Amino acid sequence: MRECIPLYIDAAGVTVLVAFFGVLGSLLVGFLLSVVRFFKVPVLSNVSGIYIELARNTPLIVQLYFIYYGLPKVGIRFSSLTTAIIGLVFLGSAYMAESFRSAFEVISKDQSEAASALGMSRIKVMLLIILPQSLPVAVPSLTANTIFLVKETSVVSIVALMDLMNLAKDIIALYYKTNEALFMLVVAYALILLPISLFAHFVEKRVKYAH
């Protein structure tokens, strides 16, 4: 099995790559969605509401099948890696948007009204009043979402990406080394997820004191 270790490192690279861009994209898109919802921007607010409900109430695997096998039939084609990241961002941004939304609700309406009465623009109200106060509140659920999304990357093997899951499946099929392959798989995921989980605990503690 020793010769398989480099393969696992490569595959872990794919998993981490997808997870990194997926989480980053989810945070960005999720934040934008929640801002649009927060200010009740006419049409956009309704659209993002529907988007959030659709993305949150369907499994990632179904979303990936649709993007990878369904959309090419109507002429929209993405590479495996792009599909995986788009799928993860589609799912993740809805979860992140919900986290931001519930954190924004903690800050009382009076504050944003007072700020706009002072002549602040909406962007300023968001960046200077709402965000600094609600970010510490949002952190625990944002980190939980991050861990959830990293775990969700395990299904990207269905769009023909050589991630950890796909590699383990191949090694089982090729060499019949089931236990060894699965053991390495568990170790690899633990090595990726434990540091993230510990870091999340650390950040949550710091934020709690700041609160």
Add this chain to the structure above:
Amino acid sequence: MLISLPPELTVIFEGNNFLRLLGGLWTSVSIALFALIIAIPLGIILGCLQSMKLPLISAILKFYLEFVRIMPQLVLLFLVFFTSAKTFGIDISGYASAVVVFGFWGVAEIMDLVRGAIDSVPRTQIEAATSLGMRHLQVQYLVTLPFTVRQLIPQLINLITRMVKTTSLVVLIGVVEVLKVGQQIIDANRFTTAPELAFWVYLVIFLLYFLACWPLTIFASWLEKKLK
């Protein structure tokens, strides 16, 4: 007809294709249901145990929870499905191993929900009840229980939604569920007059999942507001 349906949609509703899709969805939903039947009572018992904070047992349960939490569900499915046959020589079906995995996962999650709910009962409430002369069991029954249940139910429904969504993974260990049925329909109609069938089939599956999970999500958030 003023609006003509695309031929792909007629294929989906042809014969018993749509019923088969629904049957496939039921397969994964039933896995979640079986898992919950095991997980709810066991999870509640272990959650109560966990809230007592017994040194050794608490550490073991915590380890179990963290392991289940940190491993992707798909990894757990692979672990049970492949090692049961390879190492223990037990040939269990993909369906059965899915029930085992989701049962295990459910127990861990429900255990943590119950512990969290019990821990969140304000100390002052318990102290007030005790100072009124209630006995330990009375406090548990009249103060802790109603408070805990109120917190628990919306979270439990959210967990059920999550579980229904996650059981879609069983297609990867060879269980014939909605995605697999979809593939079969697409393959069977490969050479017919429905070139864009894959698009419509996966869209329909997407919407089916949405229709299965969305009402639960709405119900959970409504309950949460109401019980507060």
